[in-house]
Amino acid sequence: MASKKISRKDISKMSLGDFLRVSREPYMRLARYLKPYRGRFFMGVLFGALFGVANGALILLIRQVVPLIFPDGGEHTLKMPAWMPVHLPPIQAGHATFAQVVLLCASIRH
DSSP: OOOOOOOOOOOHOOOOOOOOHHHHHHHHHHHHHHHEEEEHHHHHHHHHHHHHHHHHHHHHHHHHHHHHHHOOSSOEOOOOTTTOOOOOOEEEOOOOOOOHHHHHHHHHHH
């Protein structure tokens, strides 16, 4: 089942609907091979997306923690969200105890 090669010139003359239909054909042929592994594939996509969200959250966490560990003279306070199982008092820059600094650094470990 060979498909016809389409040149760039042909693509430029196609409507968007025609282009989407033609470009979808090779993927639909490959999808037949995916059928026995469909569950694994979608679980992989789901966990890949969750991993991406976790990496983005790590950047936000580092933005909050670094000014507390290395104070720059500004007023920085970190308050733990109420939904977290660990309840700590607000941590202020320059006034964090050693245990709080260790806990903050451990939260960054990925």
